[in-house]
Structures are given as structure tokens and as C-alpha cells.
Amino acid sequence: MINTVSTTPFEGQKPGTSGLRKKVSVFQQPRYVDNFVQSIMDCLDGTEGATLVVGGDGRFFNREAIQIVIRMAAAKGFGRIVVGRGGILSTPAASNLIRKLKAFGGIVLSASHNPGGPEGDFGIKYNVGNGGPAPEKVTDAIYARTQTVDRLAYEDAPDVDLDRIGETQVGGATVAVIDPVADYQALMETLFDFDRIRALFASGFRMRFDAMSAVTGPYAKAILEGALGAPAGTVVNGTPLPDFGGHHPDPNLVHAKELYDLAMSADAPDLCAASDGDGDRNLIIGKGLSVTPSDSLAVLAANAHLAKGYAQGISGVARSMPTSAAADRVAAAKGINIFETPTGWKFFGNLLDAGLVTICGEESAGTGSNHVREKDGLWAVLLWLDILAARRESVAQIVREHWATYGRNYYSRHDYEEVASEGANALMAGLRGALPALKGKRFGALEVANADDFAYHDPVDGSDSKNQGVRILFADGSRLIYRLSGTGTAGATLRVYIDRYVADPAQHGLDTQDALADLIALSRDLAGIARHTGRTEPSVIT
Incomplete structure (x- = not known):
């Protein structure tokens, strides 16, 4: 049974470049989440019987918000709602699921790299059917609706057990709680030579991956320590926590200083890497050399052909305007497309869908490719590993050779x-x-x-x-x-x-x-x- 209740608008529910982000205390106001989710639902046409993907980065208030989304999506007429176990789905994994399932879209509960916990931040973002963030015409429509929304519709149903894999009926909708890692890992196995990377680890290659007590912990443990055979303990801070263990989950040289110090030490691993709150950013540090996100984008573009998923070459590169022009020089040398876009991953979506580019990146530690429509932190780490396994050179050697070639x-x-x-x-x-x-x-x-x-x-x-x-x-x-x-x-x-x-x-x-x-x-x-x-x-x- 669908229950409908009256509501009045809240001011300031305007989505930014990555959805609506506010302090947790703002989202905890009665009807605040409900108003915004209802505004999303009111802007979607043709959802009857369709699939919606739902998940988040596990931050504080994630589970409560997901239950609201489930009941409202069921009331909207969605036929299937796919949720990651524990409410967990990294942002790139959510994008992959939307694309794989041919879903209508998805709702991602995350404030990305912002701090979590009761005093921290929260966010809600809508992704469209290509798996990417909603374009401005959609977010503008959602914002306009938040200013006039006057009623909320819910399916009358108890909370779904998010920790049990299986299916539950919520009104006319089937809610499927799934393993959040499996589909993403399967995708990575199509892109990279896992046998070659396993051989790299078997040769004594050492790595430290800091999941920052955020969403990529389960993914990194399953792939790095599981499928690729990296030693136990390679992944640190691998359990997602509602407050990210008190960490600021932004993989930069300030908030990941302990990782940087390790990479600069006498006993440094061959590769130190990290990802952020929702799994879409990355940090790459070689032994004695930190790689800027801009340089990382350029190096990956120059070497992507070494990975099996990109063996035929890449069609082009896109970078956000503030990102350094290092990738431009790679594109010029290879005779491929180069695009300079505004900041915000949604601007890459059209270029990727049209086949004009294969790899994209932005200076704020985001790198990705046409495999999904979000930036992807663990993907970038795996591509680096595949390149290191193919070239059998250190991070520092590869970067310095890149500079000698391109400046x-x-x-x-x-x-x-x-x-x-x-x-x-x-x-x-x-x-x-x-x-x-x-x-x-x-x-x-x-x-x-x-x-x-x-x-x-x-x-x-x-x-x-x-x-x-x-x-x-x-x-x-x-x-x-x-x-x-x-x-x-x-x-x-x-x-x-x-x-x-x-x-x-x-x-x-x-x-x-x-x-x-x-x-x-x-x-x-x-x-x-x-x-x-x-x-x-x-x-x-x-």
C-alpha cells in the first residue's frame, strides 16, 4: 500500500557537481532526505517496472537514507531495486551495475572524500542510465522540483535487511541485496592481465593500499589480496566505518601523510596507493616519488595499450580544465583526440558515449575510462599494476622516462x-x-x-x-x-x-x-x- 503525506520545501537543495551535499545534521531533519528523493522521483518518467541501483560508501546515516530510497522507489513504480550488501557500493561499482543491468538509473549515497560520522557530511547523487552523474538539465529539474514539492509517497513496508543477500518484496518491487564486489571484480578481470600481476607479486613486489576505512576496503581485499595474491596486510584500513575511523578520506599528501612517509622511507614498498570515501579517487606513490594526478593521467594514457582491455589503443583523452596539460602532449604525440572540459565527471560522459575518448582524468585524484561512467580509484591502481608488471620498471623509472619523452x-x-x-x-x-x-x-x-x-x-x-x-x-x-x-x-x-x-x-x-x-x-x-x-x-x- 502506498502512503502519501504532505510536505513543504526546504531551501538550498540544489545539487552541485556531485549531487546534494550537506552536513549530516541537515540531512537528519525530518523530511529532508524524503523531499530530495521525492524530487528526484518526480523528475523521472518511464520507471514502471524498471530497475534502480542503490548504494553508498557506508558513511554515517547511509543505512537510514537507503531505507527511505527503497520505499519511495517502490512507490514510484520501479520493479526491481538492487542494493549492495550492507548498503555498500563504491561509486564506480554502482556505475558498472547500472550499465550491466541496463538499469533506469541509480541513487548513490555519498559525500565522496568529505569526512563522515555524526558531525561529518552526507550526500545524495542521482546517476542516469549510462551509469554517469545526472547532467545539468536533470539536476536543474530536480532542484526546481525541490522548490515546489508538496507531497511524499512511500510504499508501506518494514525495513529491508541490508546485511542478507537475497530478495525481498516491497510492494510491487523486488529488492535484491547483492554482493557489492563480484560484478566489479569480474569487470576488472576483463581489462587487466591478472596472471601477469599475480606473477609480479610472486616475484617479491611489495605494495601498500590504504582504503582509509572507506568503501574500497572490501574491493581491494578481494582483488589485491584475493585474486591477485598480494600478501595479507597489503590492504590497510580495509573495513568501511561510518566515520571512516576518524580519517579524512581524501587520498592526498596531507590526509594520507602516513602513506607518503612510508613511500619515502628506506624500507618503502614498490607502490603505495589509496582511494577515497566512495572509491572514485586514487593516490599513486612510488618508492621515493609521488605521482601527481595530472602526471598519472598522462602516464596511464601513454601506457594503456599494455593492458589487454586497451590493447587496440585509445581513441582520445579528456581532462578537466584545471588539470595540467601533461596529457595534451601525450595525445599530440599519439595523434589522438584531446578535450578540455569543466570540472565534474558528468562532462566526460558524452565524450565517452560517443567514442571520442577512452581515458579521462581530473587533477583532484580522479581517473577513469570508458569501462564505467565515473572516475574509478581502484581501476587506476590496477592499471598502474598492470603497466608495472608489463614493463618491470619502478614507478620512478616510468615517470622519469615519461618526463624525458614529453617534458x-x-x-x-x-x-x-x-x-x-x-x-x-x-x-x-x-x-x-x-x-x-x-x-x-x-x-x-x-x-x-x-x-x-x-x-x-x-x-x-x-x-x-x-x-x-x-x-x-x-x-x-x-x-x-x-x-x-x-x-x-x-x-x-x-x-x-x-x-x-x-x-x-x-x-x-x-x-x-x-x-x-x-x-x-x-x-x-x-x-x-x-x-x-x-x-x-x-x-x-x-
Whole structure:
């Protein structure tokens, strides 16, 4: 039986680049989750008898939200609702299931790399039938509905036992609780040479994978320590916890400092790697050398043909605008497509669906390919392992040879987190106002070749996305980029990206921050960061 109750809208339920994210306490308000999920349901047509995939990263409030989604999806008329056991599904695993099952779509309960626990963050994201995040026209419609939603519809049914694999009827819908790892592992076995990687581990290759007490623990244990034969203990922090064990589940050099220190130690493993809260980001550190996400994308694109799933070569590469131009040089050398898109994985979906690109990446530790429509942290780690197994060289050797071949992009991101929104918006407005006068201006040895507010025209569907970040492009190939992030839940996060290309191999051994020192100083002065934000130093440097 379907129960219908009245409701009134909440303000501010506007999905960002990765769905709706707020503090847990906001989502715990009566009807808050319900209103947003109902707004999603109200924007979906043709769901009668269709399949919906549901899962999340196991963070606090995950299970309660899933029960609401199940009852509302059943009331909407979905015929089958597929849920990961324990409510667990990594974001790339959810994307794979949507595609494999030809599902109508999916709802992912996650705030990705944001902290968890009762005082942490929560999020809800809708993915469409290709497995990717909903495009802007869908999220805009959902937001519009949140402003007018007036009734909530639920199937009257008890909670589903999320810990027992099997099927349960909820009204007219069959709820199937499944092993969250099996289908994803099967996909990985089609892409990579598991025998070759097993032989690598058998030869004495050592690895440490930090799952950060987040969703990829079960996946990494099953694949790395199970199927690939890595020694027990290779995966650490492998049990998903509602508060991520107190960790900040963002795989960067600040929040994964213990892993970085291990990689730089005398007894370092051959590879250290990590993934984030929902499994879509990755960190790659070789013995004595940390690989930036931008460089990782370029190296993977250059070597993907070594993996059996990409043996025929790749059609192209896409990168988010703030990502360094390292991948562009690989694409130019290989004569394949290169696309520069706004930040947000949804912008890669059309390119992947059209076959214009095979591998995509963004500087915020996200890399993926056409196997799903989300970035995929464990996939990136497995591709690195397959390349290492094929080449039998160290991470450092492979990266340094890549720099010698293509040149090096010294690259860093400086984040100013939770700054006052008013000051951050004023800073961006000031930069946009200064753009017309910047072209041709000199700052010491640096000459501005061009300056703009990045806009993207989608070559597949013809849509336009404007105001995606301020770019200052210098004549020597250096870049400064400013944008406000849409992934935080408090105040604003100003991200400043600093990029310098150096062709000369003799100059490839510099410390990154030293190599970028003049650009870093200019980035702060040019935008008036201290004046607008009150911050003299960034919160995080990656």
C-alpha cells in the first residue's frame, strides 16, 4: 500500500557537481532526505517496472537514507531495486551495475572524500542510465522540483535487511541485496592481465593500499589480496566505518601523510596507493616519488595499450580544465583526440558515449575510462599494476622516462578551505573584471598571452557551460587558474592551480613548490587572496 503525506520545501537543495551535499545534521531533519528523493522521483518518467541501483560508501546515516530510497522507489513504480550488501557500493561499482543491468538509473549515497560520522557530511547523487552523474538539465529539474514539492509517497513496508543477500518484496518491487564486489571484480578481470600481476607479486613486489576505512576496503581485499595474491596486510584500513575511523578520506599528501612517509622511507614498498570515501579517487606513490594526478593521467594514457582491455589503443583523452596539460602532449604525440572540459565527471560522459575518448582524468585524484561512467580509484591502481608488471620498471623509472619523452609539468593546487563565501565571490568577481586588461601584461619574466573565464561547448549535445573558472595563460605555457569548488558543505573553497611546463630534462629534478615559487607568489597578489579571504597561506597544498 502506498502512503502519501504532505510536505513543504526546504531551501538550498540544489545539487552541485556531485549531487546534494550537506552536513549530516541537515540531512537528519525530518523530511529532508524524503523531499530530495521525492524530487528526484518526480523528475523521472518511464520507471514502471524498471530497475534502480542503490548504494553508498557506508558513511554515517547511509543505512537510514537507503531505507527511505527503497520505499519511495517502490512507490514510484520501479520493479526491481538492487542494493549492495550492507548498503555498500563504491561509486564506480554502482556505475558498472547500472550499465550491466541496463538499469533506469541509480541513487548513490555519498559525500565522496568529505569526512563522515555524526558531525561529518552526507550526500545524495542521482546517476542516469549510462551509469554517469545526472547532467545539468536533470539536476536543474530536480532542484526546481525541490522548490515546489508538496507531497511524499512511500510504499508501506518494514525495513529491508541490508546485511542478507537475497530478495525481498516491497510492494510491487523486488529488492535484491547483492554482493557489492563480484560484478566489479569480474569487470576488472576483463581489462587487466591478472596472471601477469599475480606473477609480479610472486616475484617479491611489495605494495601498500590504504582504503582509509572507506568503501574500497572490501574491493581491494578481494582483488589485491584475493585474486591477485598480494600478501595479507597489503590492504590497510580495509573495513568501511561510518566515520571512516576518524580519517579524512581524501587520498592526498596531507590526509594520507602516513602513506607518503612510508613511500619515502628506506624500507618503502614498490607502490603505495589509496582511494577515497566512495572509491572514485586514487593516490599513486612510488618508492621515493609521488605521482601527481595530472602526471598519472598522462602516464596511464601513454601506457594503456599494455593492458589487454586497451590493447587496440585509445581513441582520445579528456581532462578537466584545471588539470595540467601533461596529457595534451601525450595525445599530440599519439595523434589522438584531446578535450578540455569543466570540472565534474558528468562532462566526460558524452565524450565517452560517443567514442571520442577512452581515458579521462581530473587533477583532484580522479581517473577513469570508458569501462564505467565515473572516475574509478581502484581501476587506476590496477592499471598502474598492470603497466608495472608489463614493463618491470619502478614507478620512478616510468615517470622519469615519461618526463624525458614529453617534458614535465610542474603542478600544484593550493586550497583555501571554508573561507567566507562573500569574500570568495568578491575575489572571483574582481578577477573576472580584470580579465580584459590582463592580455599582454608582464609580471617579471611572465607575459600574459590570454586570460578568460573558461566556457565549454559540448561537441556531442551542443550544450554550453559558462563561468567555469578564471584562466590566466602565459606565453611560456604556464597557467594560473582560479575556481570555487562545489564539493564542500561549509563556506567556500577557493582552489588555485599553478602549472609550469619545462621541456629540458636537466630541469626535471626540482622541488615542485620551488619550481613554481614565482607563480605561487603572483597567484596570491594578482587575486588579492589575503585581502578577500583573510588567509595568507592555503589550508592544503597538493
